[in-house]
Amino acid sequence: MSNLPEKTALIRKYNIPGPRYTSYPTVPYWDEKSFSTEAYLKTLKRSFDESNDKxxxxxxxxxPFCESLCTFCxxxxRITKKHTVEEPYIQAVLKEWQMYLNLFGRKPHIKExxxxxxxxxxxxxANLKHLLTTIFASAEIDAKPxxxxxxxxxxTRRTHLQTLYDLGxxxxSFGVQDYDPIVQRAIHRIQPIENVQSATSAAREIGYTSISHDLVFGLPFQxxxxxxxxxxxxxAQKPDRLAFYSYAHVPWIKGVGQRGFDEKDLxxxxxxxxxxxxxxALLQELGYIEIGMDHFSLPTDDLYQSMINKKIHRNFMGYTSSSTQLMVGLGMSAIGDSWYGFAQNEKELEAYYARLEANELPLFRGHILTEEDLIIRRHILNLMCLLETHWDKPEQQFTALPAVLDRLEEMQQDGLIEIKENALYITELGRVFARNICMAFDLRMLADKPQTRIFSMTV
Known part of the structure; x- marks a missing residue:
């Protein structure tokens, strides 16, 4: 398959802990001590006023509920087999949504x-339908949401697929991970291929236009x-797109849930x-095109089209084919993004409920971006989405840019990037190391290097 020897030395050199850059600043560098809900909501209202009509x-x-624990996740x-948890949770989410409606002061236009x-x-x-129809009734829905x-x-039953299809x-996206029974047992995800085939076929028959399968590499015993x-x-099932994720082994963060196997099994x-x-190499041989860092799609899928048209976006859910300036996060642990700031909800269900019961938005941490943060955020987004970034305009420049370019010199010598005419381009060889390249721009991390390991390995 792929010619690996030429990359072996580079992998040894650059395989270090680093962020996945679904945000900038990354979550460990959010300024939580000075974060206030009031400050974040001001940025949210500003973003809503700027972008809702446009x-x-x-x-x-x-x-958040799952019936069993997958140890790779x-x-x-919250693991439970009690479905009585559904209705109270949906009522809590709808209460949270009403708080945002009150803040907006007028109907939001929902695109995604x-x-x-x-x-x-x-x-x-029935519960999914109730949740969504209640939200739809409170907003204007885009003509092509x-x-x-x-x-x-x-x-995932056929009735699930039909209900959600009827709602638009x-x-x-179906989580596949791996079909090997040894791997499935190790990650506690016993999932016969027949179940995936059945769900995929049903979605296609109903009329879904983009079906995605998630695969994970680096799992135990693979x-x-x-x-x-x-x-x-x-x-063989012809999904329109694929996410081919690197397993992030972070048991020091997630604890027992990621200790269902030994380190030696990885x-x-x-x-x-x-x-x-x-x-x-196999995916490309079979007609799939690499998108960004860890996604692939057929040329007919809108993810590929968005890459060609330079409209692809990356956020906490990975790559998306469209974007909005404002994303509201609802539910336990959900993250909102106003572009000017981030905020995350309480991560424990009981705390989430308690804050709502007290008529408070359940935000517990976040970050308000500085002007420098905003410039760097755009550069990192460009690199992760388009594999290039530019600084030929004043609004794209920042004080530390010369130092960033100095840090990138060795990567340029290694053939990972090309720098010319106030622009940086990630080479085909460098795609593997996109996270490392972005780290050269990460002023927050460079100023406060972690004393203990908090990120997964970049390779």
């Missing part, structure tokens, strides 16, 4: 909604033989990168 807003709704979730988890299809069709959700193949959803089998069985850095490089 482009609309996005909603991310976190639905780093998401905030994404249901994430946890497991959104843990919820019944971008509505998507994450479905667990083991519990056209994109669904080999290229098993990974190749997973990819070929995935491609592929080494070089073995892990070989899984990706060989997987990438």
């Amino acid at each position: 482009e609309g807003i996005s909603l991310y709704i976190h639905l 780093a998401c905030h979730k 909604i994404h249901l994430g988890g946890g497991t959104p299809t843990f919820f019944s069709e 971008e509505l998507s959700f994450e479905g667990h193949p083991n519990n 959803f056209r994109r669904v 080999t290229w033989k098993s990974m190749e089998s997973t990819i070929r069985r995935t491609i 592929p080494s850095g070089e073995e892990k990168r070989a899984l990706y490089e060989n997987g990438k």
Whole structure:
């Protein structure tokens, strides 16, 4: 497959802990001590007034419940088989949404909604319909909204798919991870391929126009033989796009949930990168195009079209084909983004409920971006989405730019980037190291290097 020897030395050199850059500043560098809900809500209202009529807003709704624990998962979730938790949670989310409506002072124009988890299809069709129709009734919905959700193949029923399709959803992402039974047992995700095939076929028959499968490389006991089998069985189902994620092994953050196997069971850095490089070569051979850092799509999917048109965006959900200036996060642990600031909800369910019961928005930490933060945020977004960035205009420049370019000199010598005419371009060789390249711009991290490991390895 891919020619790895030329990259081996570079992988050894650059495989260090680093952020995934779904935000800048990254969460560990949010200025939580000085964060105030009042300050964040001012930025949110400013963003709403600037952008609602022009482009609309996005909603991310976190639905945290899962019936069983997958030991590879780093998401905030609550494990339970009691479905009586559904209705109280939906009422809490709707109360939170009403607080934002009161802040806006007029009807929002909703362009995008994404249901994430946890497991959104843990919820019944009736409860999902109630949640969404109540939100729709309070807002103006875009003529062509971008509505998507994450479905667990083991519990996504055809009626789930039909209900959400009837509400306007056209994109669904199914978590596959790996089909190898040894890997599935290690990550506690027993998921027969028949369940994935059934959910995928049903979505296609109903009329979903973008079906995505999520695969993860670097899981315990993975080999290229098993990974190749997973990819070929995935491609046989012809998903429109693929997320091919690197497993983030961070048990020091997530605790027991990521200790369902021993460290020795994980592929080494070089073995892990070989899984990706060989997987990438196979996906491209089978007609998929690499998008950004860890996504692939068919040329017919709008993710590819957004990349060609330079409209692709990256946020806490990964790459998206469109964006809005303002994203409201609803639900336990959800993160909102006003462009000028970030804010995260309480991560524990009881605290989330208690804040709402006290008639408070359940925000517990965040960050208000400085002018310098905003400039650097744009550069990092450009690099992660477009693999290039420019500083030929005054508003793209910042005081520390010469020092950033000095730090990038060695990467240029290694062939990872090209710098010319006030612009930086990531080479094909450098795509592997996009996170490392962005780290050269990360003034927050450079000023306060972590004393303990808080990030996953970049490779």
